[in-house]
Amino acid sequence: MVSNSVNKLGITELYNIQDKHIKSHSKLNVSERIHYLVNLKKTIQSRENEIYNALKSDLNKPKFESYATEIGFLLNEISLFIKNLEKWAEPERIPSSIINFPSKDYIYKEPYGKVLIISPWNYPFQLSLLPAMSAFACGNNVILKPSEHTPSTSNLVKSIVSAVFPENIFSVIEGDAEVATELLRLKWDYIFFTGSVKIGKIVAKAAAVNLTPTSLELGGKSPAVIDDSIDLKLVSKRIVWGKFLNSGQTCVAPDYLIVNESTKDSLIKELINSILEAFGEYSDKLNNYTSIVNENNFDRLVKLINESKVIFGGQHNKKIRFIYPTLVDTSNAEDNIMADEIFGPILPILTYKNQDDIDEIIFKNPNPLALYVFTKNKEFEEKIINRYKFGGGAVNDTVVHLANPKLPFGGIGNSGYGSYHGKYSFELFTHKKSIVKRGTWYDNKLRYAPYEKKLSIMKKIIKYFG
Numbered sequence: 001m002v003s004n005s006v007n008k009l010g011i012t013e014l015y016n017i018q019d020k021h022i023k024s025h026s027k028l029n030v031s032e033r034i035h036y037l038v039n040l041k042k043t044i045q046s047r048e049n050e051i052y053n054a055l056k057s058d059l060n061k062p063k064f065e066s067y068a069t070e071i072g073f074l075l076n077e078i079s080l081f082i083k084n085l086e087k088w089a090e091p092e093r094i095p096s097s098i099i100n101f102p103s104k105d106y107i108y109k110e111p112y113g114k115v116l117i118i119s120p121w122n123y124p125f126q127l128s129l130l131p132a133m134s135a136f137a138c139g140n141n142v143i144l145k146p147s148e149h150t151p152s153t154s155n156l157v158k159s160i161v162s163a164v165f166p167e168n169i170f171s172v173i174e175g176d177a178e179v180a181t182e183l184l185r186l187k188w189d190y191i192f193f194t195g196s197v198k199i200g201k202i203v204a205k206a207a208a209v210n211l212t213p214t215s216l217e218l219g220g221k222s223p224a225v226i227d228d229s230i231d232l233k234l235v236s237k238r239i240v241w242g243k244f245l246n247s248g249q250t251c252v253a254p255d256y257l258i259v260n261e262s263t264k265d266s267l268i269k270e271l272i273n274s275i276l277e278a279f280g281e282y283s284d285k286l287n288n289y290t291s292i293v294n295e296n297n298f299d300r301l302v303k304l305i306n307e308s309k310v311i312f313g314g315q316h317n318k319k320i321r322f323i324y325p326t327l328v329d330t331s332n333a334e335d336n337i338m339a340d341e342i343f344g345p346i347l348p349i350l351t352y353k354n355q356d357d358i359d360e361i362i363f364k365n366p367n368p369l370a371l372y373v374f375t376k377n378k379e380f381e382e383k384i385i386n387r388y389k390f391g392g393g394a395v396n397d398t399v400v401h402l403a404n405p406k407l408p409f410g411g412i413g414n415s416g417y418g419s420y421h422g423k424y425s426f427e428l429f430t431h432k433k434s435i436v437k438r439g440t441w442y443d444n445k446l447r448y449a450p451y452e453k454k455l456s457i458m459k460k461i462i463k464y465f466g
Contacts, residue, residue: 010173011173011179011182011183011186014143014167014171014173015114015143015186017167017168018114018141018143018168018169018171019114020168021141021168021169022113022114022141027111027139028139028169030085030086030089031086033085033136033137033139034081034082034085034086036136036164036165037078037081037082037085037133037137038082039164040078040129040133040160040164040165041075041078041079041082043160043163043164044071044074044075044078044129044160045075047156047160048067048071050156051066051070051071051125051153051156052066052067053152054125054150054152054153054155054156055070055124055125055152055153057152057153058121058124058149058150058151058152058153058293059124059150059246059247059249059290059291059293060289060290060291060320060321061246061290062287062288062289062290064288065245065246065288065290066125069123069126069245069246070123070125070126071125071126073126073130074125074126074129074130074133076405077130077133077134077405077421077422077425078133080405080422080423081133081134081137081425081426084423084426085137085426088109088423088426089109089138089139089426090109091106091107091108091109091435092106092107092109093105093106094106094107096436097465098461098465099461099462099465100436100438101442101444102438102439102441102442103436103437103438103439104436104437105434105435105436105437106434106435106437107432107433107434107435108432108433108434108435109138109426109430109431109432109433110139110430110431110433111138111139111140111141111429111430111431112140112189112190112213112429112430112431113140113141113188113189113190114140114141114143114188114189114190115135115140115141115142115143115188115189115190115191115192115429116142116143116145116183116184116186116188116190116191116192117131117132117135117142117143117144117145117192117193118145118180118183118191118192118193118194118195118203119131119132119144119145119146119147119194120147120194120195121147121149121150121293122246122249122250122251122293122343123246123250124146124147124150124153124154124157125153125156125157127194128144128146128147128153128154128157129144129157129160129161130420130425131192131194131420131425132144132161132170134420134425134426134428134429135190135192135429136165136169136170137425137426137429138426138429138430139430140189140190140429141168141169141170142169142170142171143170143171143172143173143183144157144161144170144171144172144173145172145173145174145175145179145180145183146158146172146174148174148175148176148177149293149294150293151174154172154174155174157172158172158174184202184203184206184207185206187210187212188207188210188212189212189213190212190213190214190215190429191203191206191207191212191213191214191215192214192215192217192418192428192429193214193215193216193217194217194218194251195217195218196218196219196341197218197219197220197341197414197415200216200218200416203216204216214418215410215416215417215418215420215428216411216416216417216418217251217409217410217411217416217418217420218251218369218411218414218415218416219251219341219343219369219411219415220255220341220365220367220368220369220411220414220415221255221256221338221340221341221342221365221368222252222253222254222255222368222369222370222371222372222390222393223254223255223256223257223258223361223362223368223371223372224239224254224256224257224258224371224372224373224374224398225257225258225259225352225358225371225372225373225374225375225384226257226258226259226260226263226267226373226374226375227260227263227373227374227375227377227380228260228262228263229375229376229377229380230374230375230376230396232263232266232267232270233270233273233274234396235267235270235374235396236267236270236271236273236274237274237277238374238396238397238398239254239257239271239274239347239374239398240271240274240275240278240325241278241398241399242254242372242397242398242399242400243325243345243347243398244275244278244279244289244325244345245399246290247289247290247291247292247323247344247345248342248343248344248345248346248347249290249292249293249343249344250399251343251369251370252369252370252391252392252398252399252401252402253343253398253399254347254370254372254398255341255342255348255368256330256338256342256347256348256349256350257347257348257349257350258350258351258352258357258358258361258362259349259350259351259352260351260352260353261351261352261353264349264351267349268311268312268327268349271312271327271347272312272327275312275313275325275327279324279325282313282315282324284317284320284322286322286324289322291320291321291322292321292322292323292344293321294321295318295321297343297344298316298318298321298323299318300344301323301342301344301345301346302316302318302323304336304337304342304344304346305323305326305328305346307335307336307337308328308329308330308335308337308346308348309328309329309330309331310326310327310328310329311327311328311329311349312325312326312327313325313326313327313345314326323344323345323346324345325345325347326345326346326347327347327349328346328347328348328349329348329349330348330349330350331350332350333350333360333361333364333365334364335348338364338365355383358384359387362388365414366388366389366413366414367389367390367391367411367412367413367414367415368390368391368414368415369390369391369392369411369415369416370390370391370392370393370394370398370399370401371384371385371388371390371393372393372394372395372397372398373385373393373395373396374395374396375395375396381395389412389413390412390415391409391410391411391412391415391416392407392408392409392410402421405421405422405423406422406423407421407422408420408421408424409421409424446458446461
């Protein structure tokens, strides 16, 4: 990784290069953008083993998870843009208003300009390139700052981008928080940030200085509510998969469970069975299990385990940053483990007797990025879905709503704002410019002064056509 001093120089140079390119009106047309996307896709496919190795080096991520959640996920999104970009980018004809007769009305889709992408470490390949690729496909110039906590993957992302794109339209700058701060001092046309609520507030504050539109993809404590009507064996398999995927370092992982008091013991038994089936007994050499990203996060998670009543698991090895899947008994929403998003392989279990109990727990950490409900009771299902504000979620499963590119992904309130994936990414990174093209063969004199005797006619027209 280059030093901060070099990066700062690079920031100014690259920013000015991209700014000059934009001011030259040398915008890439749609076919040119598709050409670059095709090359990006081919490059990713040709360097698949390098991606596996980088993710292994940074996170000890298994190949299956690397492909399913990073490489394959990204390739599908690129393919979607290649297939649909020409159609999405066309000016959209809109029904005209009779007041403007004769006219033809359109929505033009245009890029914002210079876009800054700041990406996280938990899915360092996909969450860097997916929003950056989307912003570029919409015609924007992009500077991407990947996470310094996953240096092998960040360096590979820079290598791939440098191999495919000219630096005046898409560049990568590596660096730490100081570099991010330097980037945020510049005036951007759009900022897209994925990360913690704490840093999200800093990004939003910096963007506000220049009135820069921003998307914040944050997180929060995403609950899973389980009633007493559902098959607990199936529930446990799906919860264990979603929670311990990427060792719990997933923004939409179920952060804690709220289970009907009458089924708590049975659910715990099934959760333990599912953990053992998926990962086996504790061992320092477990396969199919990602490491914690760094020592600071490892120490933070171990402290949470030590402060909690462990039901199962809790074993850990600092040398390899490994924490075995852990279930903890949590008496109420005031416990320390419920204060912030866990972002690790620790699963607190709380109980409820009635709806008021669920309210009390969820309202302690409102507006999560995801919410899950497990039930066969349609009335209970709809009550949970409609009662709380959250980004998105699933009924009788976890995490799977991300798999459908036709669904928008994003948060609300504390979990962020702005939605993307699929066509929603195109909508996010595109300004909609409204255009009315008036005809000249007829001109209604009603709108022109003098206005005497015209008010009643105008009222009738607005009422009739309104």
